[in-house]
Amino acid sequence: MGSTVTLSPLARLAGVRKRYGNVVALDGLDLEVRGGEVLSLLGPNGAGKSTSIALMLGLATADEGRVQLFDRDPRELEGRRGIGVMLQSAGIPETLKVRELLDVTRSYYANPRSLADCVALAGLDGLLERRYGRLSGGQQRRVQFAMAICGRPRLLFLDEPTTGLDIEARQKLWAAIRELVAEGAGVVLTTHYLEEAEALADRVVVVNGGRVVAQGSVAQIRARVSQRRVRCVSALDAAAVAGWPDVIAATRDGERLEIVAAAVEAVVYRLLSGDPTLSELEVTRAGLADAFVEITKEAA
Template sequence: MKEEKQIVASLSGVTKKYGEITALRDVNLNVRAGELLAVLGPNGAGKTTAVRLMLGLTKPLSGQVAVFGRDPRIASARGCIGAMLQVAKVPETLKVKEHINLFRSYYANPLSLQTTLEAAGLESMKDRLFGALSGGQKQRVLFALAICGNPDLLFLDEPTVGLDITTRHLIWQQIRRLVQEGRTVVLTTHYLEEVDALADRVVVLNHGVIVAEGTSAEIKSRTAQRKIRCATRLRRSDIETIPEVSGVSEQESRMEILTSQVEPVLRELFLRDPSLAGLEVSNSTLEDAFLKIVETKTVETGSQPAQKEMTA
């Protein structure tokens, strides 16, 4: 087994441009053996570019990319890597087992066909043509292709996007199993729930720069904001005068107040409005933290409304 902190993949001072657009700017990112690293970020943040670089699908303008100490653009350097990418269309006239067998043939020590089918929940459809599968089943085949080579390092680019709950949970369960077996997984996703459920470590990318890095608990505490909701006759401008308050918004006749110090704010609120009712205090979620990080670091898109689901 590898030692715990060994770096299996890295971007060192990597800048990548597509024409005029800078996708990544001087990014340093280390993937350590045995961890599940989630790469988060809004659309165009550079997540997929980071993954494409580590898979050798593109080369950086400057900086170094290394996977298991080698340049991933060489086919043989990818012998221990599996990848699940977003694909619009897969050749439809091959059967599920044929697709898997073809990808197994690329690897030195692949899983058996049977093991792969079981892991991806595809046993009952191994003889079906790919074109005859449903969306969720197709996604399972792509997952099967990523794991069939028995890889040490797995890249999953939005593996559960648009999936039904059953398939999503199946894939989560398999990802957990892979990590338990000591494999390393790099995951990009726009489901924060997925990050909370799976990831050891989170890297938040925005506009091609890493804006936050840490465990998901650390990311949350970086923006140690708590949320107070209440019905009050106080006006928004009144509440904003309380020094500890960092943000106020009005939501369906209730006030939403963000603060890092709940108690003094509450004391002040009750003092000013004894009739205050419907009080609710909640911890911020990873999603709040994520939005906060992205918003504060983003000048250009500051006016964007907060979305429920961030896109890739």
């Protein structure tokens, strides 16, 4: 039998503490990012996500603990050549054309992606001769994505990558991210669109108060919340339904009743008994958004 090879994580934080004055940003945080996966880093504002990324990028140093990028200090140039970064604030010269921006960025790498590849992956058809400052916000985001991937990064940091994109452009970017991961790249994704994390993440890490409070697959994180959502068209009084056993909340949206319940069977039975005209009954499990709210509430 052959031996099992365990690949080192692409980036690792081990027991990391970081303070800014009296504020504890990270409090003994452990985190690993592996190749061939999308790791979605979730948490409320001020939870420690940005600090974690700054440490992995070598833009900040830990007060305690260990930070590694490709088994090196993140501040070493050799390690940083293996990453691609798409941050929310880009600081890109507005007078340059898209082609010029990509040419300059590609020149930093020994074996860059071809210009045609960058254009195809980021959906930049017809934009190469346009000046960056003349592009829409969504088009600028796509250029930033192209710049982040043109060095064939082994590890890609995407901070709110689809802000300002329409649904079609967002789907295209998701497809490009999946393609990069299939090639073996690791991706660290921070996003406020929880459906984005749900669509892309292989692993979710929820951070709160500078600590990891939950981690696992989307299904594992979702399973921590046993709630179900029940929607139906019904004339029943929402306030009365909210008082039933197992009902956590009940609200009305026009003719539609929306119920969050801890256990749905008894609630559904009572709904059907109480309103023979009830229609469009729909039961869904908790999404990542529900789990995220629940977990961060518990942690607080």
